[in-house]
Amino acid sequence: xxxxxxxxxxxxxxxxxxxxxxxxxxxxxxxxxxxxxxxxxxxxxxxxxxxxxxxxxxxxxxxxxxxxxxxxxxxxxxxxxxxxxxxxxxxxxxxxxxxxxxxxxxxxxxxxxxxxxxxxxxxxxxxxxxxxxxxxxxxxxxxxxxxxx
Numbered sequence: 001x002x003x004x005x006x007x008x009x010x011x012x013x014x015x016x017x018x019x020x021x022x023x024x025x026x027x028x029x030x031x032x033x034x035x036x037x038x039x040x041x042x043x044x045x046x047x048x049x050x051x052x053x054x055x056x057x058x059x060x061x062x063x064x065x066x067x068x069x070x071x072x073x074x075x076x077x078x079x080x081x082x083x084x085x086x087x088x089x090x091x092x093x094x095x096x097x098x099x100x101x102x103x104x105x106x107x108x109x110x111x112x113x114x115x116x117x118x119x120x121x122x123x124x125x126x127x128x129x130x131x132x133x134x135x136x137x138x139x140x141x142x143x144x145x146x147x148x149x
Contacts, residue, residue: 056102058125
């Protein structure tokens with residue numbers, strides 16, 4: 001089992017990842033290097049997990065649940081990236097996806113290597129107290145938006 005840790009200011013998100021191998025993410029590393037190091041397929045849609053330097057109380061738990069749902073249900077179908085959007089100087093994720101919360105999940109539909117529609121999932125940290133409902137909601141949203149490919 002490999003551990004993936006993201007440094008968030010003084011706070012650290014750490015989640016245990018079994019099915020998907022993530023490359024190590026270094027805050028000083030250009031994001032393109034992070035993407036290039038990933039074992040990904042450019043024709044797969046993407047599940048982005050964006051966070052900032054000011055994590056919410058339940059952010060780490062929400063990331064762990066997102067990773068669990070992804071690994072159990074979607075690792076073979078979609079790419080997933082965990083990104084500190086405040087450190088992004090290359091891709092302009094803040095404006096592209098209107099990011100402004102401590103944790104946001106964005107589903108990005110990809111078709112023939114080109115990005116098309118996207119959908120933001122708000123308030124996932126508020127749902128961690130009920131992991132079953134969290135999993136059902138996330139699975140339904142991913143299947144509903146990305147499953148139509």
